[in-house]
Amino acid sequence: MLKNKLIRNISFLFVIILFIILIFLLSITKNEDEKSFIKGEMEKFVFSNNKTEDRSIFWFDINNKRIDLTDLNGKVVLVNFWASWCAPCIEELPSINKLSKKIDQSKFESVIINIDKVNKEKSVRIYESLRLDNLKYFYDANNHLVSYLKVDVIPTTIIYSKNGKELGRLIGEAEWSSSDAVKLINYFIK
Amino acid sequence: MYKKYVINKLFFLIILFILSLFHNQKLFATSSEWVNYDQGKVRLISAKLNNNSNFYLGLHFIMLPDWKTFWRSPGEAGYPLEFKYNKSKNILFNEIMWPYPERFNFSGIYTYGYSKEVVLPIKFDVIDKKFDADISIEINFLTCSDVCIPKKIYLSLPIPKEAHGDNYLKLNQDLLAKYLQRVPKRVEKSSVNNKIYFIPKSEESVLKINIDSIQGFKNPDVFVETGTELNFDKPRLIFTETGKVLEFELPIKDIDTVNIESLLNQPVVVTFINFGKAEEYNLDVEIVGNKHSSSSSLWVIIILAVAGGLILNFMPCVLPILTLKVLSLLDKESLGYNYIRFSFFGNILGIIFTFLVLALLIIIFRFLGINLGWGFHFQEPIFTFTVLVIILFFSLNLFDLVQIKLPFWIFSSLGKNANQKESNNFRFSFFNGIFSTILATPCTAPIIGTTVTFALQNSSFKVFLIFLAMGLGMSLPLLVIIIFPNLISYIPKSGKWTLNLKKFLGFLLLLTAFWLLVVLINQIDLSVLIILLVIMFLIFLLFIKNDPLQIISRNLYLKLIVLVAIPLITIPIILFSDKVEPEKTNRLLDLQTDNINKYLSSGKLVFVDITAEWCITCKVNKFLVLDTNEVRKVFENENVIYIEIDWTKRDSKILDFINSFDRSGIPLNIIYGKFTPKGITLPEILTKKNLYRSIQVAKGSKIIVEK
Structure with a gap:
């Protein structure tokens, strides 16, 4: 009787362990799936381990109105940090503008955030001269967000899930209008 | 371990x-420890130069490949290093002395800075030499490759009081001296002859920098700091003929209202690099209104003149005449190649003769102080009318409605009478040449426009040379036939196709006549014109093929016409000799600076279109660009005031105005804006693109440089 119970317990444990292994294996294969998108232009994209929702991510629009990431829940959000002094960033912005046109706007939002500390007007002028018709001007007040997110290199682009979790980031410049980027975003939307 | x-x-x-x-x-540290950061390392070095009692501190950077940091003017992106010395003791710092930079191109975005290694020297002094001093600074700088990383680094270096002696810190002298040498030497404006100009152009505005150098040039480069947010492309280097003045052209990337204003209001710093050393000048920017740098050499202009002359052959008003010439010779192969050669030779002489007469007229009138524009003869109604009569007759002839029985010199070469003598053949061809040239002048091709402009600005000799070249250009197709007369035999024998072709050419001429009629309506009273036309048709009746006037004797009819015509012709001459049109003059007066400025200061743009009924290119511009709904809407949205000036009739004021833009003829379109207060001219052939671009330039708004 006692022996029976032990066997039952052991087999129960065994099943649980098996189940865990199965999940682990699944997650590995899923990761491999993810990695298949990480090629070409998106080569530098690194997935994040952080799977919790982050509630303290916010920035400001040109009228100093605060916008929270949570306002955009339900959409995959691409957040790109740029500055007027960063040539690679300025070069990259038009490709983000193109990307935002290629993907269903009810499911995806591109946010570009300027991190200039001084001479914000210059950054607005650069933004205007680039004619990014699908992107609004946002800024990071006092570099709160970049220091909170530990962004010390720009351009850096972070992608957030529909429920505001960081999915991963790409440090450096990328061609965001490429098919690789579209595939990556569509993968996150699904 | x-x-x-x-x-x-x-x-x-x-x-x-x-x-x-x-x-x-005496042994103490002459430099701080290296502070490593991911993309390079930095330390402080210090030295005292032999011939100099000043202490020098150097920020010594060694950067990994591809990483760079920025100059005091970083260009389109980046920011320069800043240092804070609050924690330093007993030290007085001067500004950073910036060695001249390198130019980096990041997909068309130009930045200026340093790569690999650099020392930024800073002059400093110890306040109280009896005590130790301590350098302790914080530097904030940006380092970029294909990403940018802002850096903050603390550096310190003690300066013990023993260091104040003259033998201090010889260790770093060479390194510091090397970079001190690259710091531009300031040269006073008064001691140099260098100049900087702002040249607004519709295609691309530039800063032009002229730099004198007696010693010649080696790897010259130039950086201009404007204190504005204007950005520049890479400078283009133009050596002048003498080799002693260097000309840089610095294309301005995006024209911006505020920026151009401040560009013109404050001196710019020009850093000029030569033989690995640099000088810097404070120069005032001079605005150059619309003068072209007419550096184009005479040879280029002559080639253009020949090309322009060649193109004249294909103008709608000239094409029929020369085609008919060839057709007339089709059936004359039997007369031998020499006959054909002779005939074409006459044509060529006629063309060249006319061009030379035009050149002579221009020169004579210039001596008399009267400037004649290109196509001036079409401003004379009598001339226009004569040409109209001839063309119309010509056209009716081609439709086989009228026939020439009198030896009417111009048309005879059509070959209705095959039995002309050789001399006649030559004479007729000669007049044919004259006639085609005269007809060609109003169809000013854009190439002709530039060459004539050039010619009119130059010595009489050059005017002749250029007009001769144009004449030769126009004769080129004929010359080919003179050399290879057998080419004519490749054209099929005349038959039904020639008749049809003639009808088609007749139609072209009819159109030309119609155009001349429109010109005339603008030049003289409608009633006068109608009288003239009636007389013309009465005369035409004389030549009608199936003569309806058999009843009256031809001579009597002729006398009748002369009796009626003479008073009728004298009346209009009296009428339009003193005809003044105050309205148009006023419009031109509007252009006198006061009024223009009034418009401009209220933020409006002024677009001036000088046109004439006889100017075909102007018509084309109107049809394709200016009169389109799209352009009208743009004019409305951009607050453009459109002023049309009609030059159909001669007007010396208008001509003076045209000449003030270094043009001699029309089409001439000028746009005035806040940033182009002197106006900029648009190309002779307008396109929507160049029009919009020049609106942007005049407005001073940003222009996107499309990749």
């Missing part, structure tokens, strides 16, 4: 101690 390290360090300290004994306590 650790032990070994300690022993090593101990050993090092002992050696140091022994050395310091020998050196009379």
Whole structure:
């Protein structure tokens, strides 16, 4: 009787362990799936381990109105940090503008955030001269967000899930209008 | 491992101690430790130069490949290094002395800075030499490759009081001297002849920099700091003929209202690099209204003149005449190639003769102080009318409605009478040449426009030369036939196709006549014109093929016409001799600076279109660009005031105005804006694109440079 119970317990444990292994294996294969998108232009994209929702991510629009990431829940959000002094960033912005046109706007939002500390007007002028018709001007007040997110290199682009979790980031410049980027975003939307 | 390290360090300290004994306590650090950051390393070095009592501090950077940091003017992106010295003791700092930079191109975005290695020297002084001093600074700088990383680094270096002696810090002298040499030497404006100009152009506005150098040039480069947010492309280097003045052209990337204003209001700093050294000048920017740098050489202009002349052959008003010439010779192969050659030779002489007469007229009138524009003869109604009559007759002839029975010199070469003598053949061809040239002038091709402009600005000799070249260009197709007369035999024998072709050409001429009629309506009273036309048709009746006037004797009819015509012709001459049109003059007066400025200061743009009924290119511009709904809407949205000036009739004021833009003829379109207060001219052939671009330039708004 006692022996029976032990066997039952052991087999129960065994099943649980098996189940865990199965999940682990699944997650590995899923990761491999993810990695298949990480090629070409998106080569530098690194997935994040952080799977919790982050509630303290916010920035400001040109009228100093605060916008929270949570306002955009339900959409995959691409957040790109740029500055007027960063040539690679300025070069990259038009490709983000193109990307935002290629993907269903009810499911995806591109946010570009300027991190200039001084001479914000210059950054607005650069933004205007680039004619990014699908992107609004946002800024990071006092570099709160970049220091909170530990962004010390720009351009850096972070992608957030529909429920505001960081999915991963790409440090450096990328061609965001490429098919690789579209595939990556569509993968996150699904 | 650790032990070994300690022993090593101990050993090092002992050696140091022994050395310091020998050196009379003069051994101290001349440089700080390297501070490593991911993309390079930085340290402080210090030195005192032999011939100089100043102390120099150097920020010594060694950067990994591809990483760079920025100059005091970073260009389109980046920011320069800043340092804070609050924690330093007993030290007085000067500004950073910036060695001249390199130019980096990041997909068309130009930045200026340093790569690999650089020392940024800073002059400093010890306040109280009796005490030790301490340098302790914080530097904030940006380092970029394909990403940018802002950096903040603390550096410190003690300066003991023993260092104040003259033997201080010889160790770093060479390194510092090397970079001090690259710091631009300031040269006063008064001691140089260098100039900088702002040249607004519709295609691309530039800063032009002229730099004198007696010693010649080696790897010259130039950087301009404007204190504005204007950005520049890479400078284009133009050596002048003498080789002693260097001309740089610095294309301005995006024209911006505020920026151009401040560009013109404050001096710019020009850093000029030559032989690996640099000088800098404070120069005032001079605005150059619309003068073209007419550096184009005479040879280029002559080639253009020949090309322009060639193109004239294909103008709608000239094409029929020359085609008919060829057709007329089709059936004359039997007369031998020499006959054909002779005939074409006459044509060529006629063309060249006319061009030379035109040149002569221009020169004579110039001596008399009267400037004649290109196509001036079409401003004379009598001339226009005569040409109209001839063309119309010509056209009716081609439709086989009228026939020439009198030896009417111009048309005879059509070959209705095959039995002309050789001399006649030559004479007729000669007049044919004259006639086609005269007809060609109003169809000013854009190439002709530039060449004539050039010609009119130059010496009489050059005017002749250029007009001769145009004449030769126009004769080129004929010359080919003179050399290879058998080419004519490749054209099929005349038959039904020639008749049809003639009808088609007749139609073209009819159109030309219609155009001349429109010109005339603008030049003289409608009633006068109608009278003239009636007389013309009465005369035409004389030549009608199936003569309806058999009843009246031809001579009587002729006398009747002369009786009626003479008073009728004299009336209009009296009428339009004193005809003044105050309205148009007023419009031109509007252009006098006061009024223009009034418009401009209220933020409006002024677009001036000088046109004439006889100017075909103007018509084309109107049809394709100016009169389209799209352009009208743009004019409305951009607050453009459209002023049309009609030059169909001669007007010396208008001509003076045209000449003030270095043009001699029309089409001439000018746009005035806040940033182009003197106006900029648009190309002769307008396109929507160049029009919009020049609106942007005049407005001073940003222009996107499309990749």
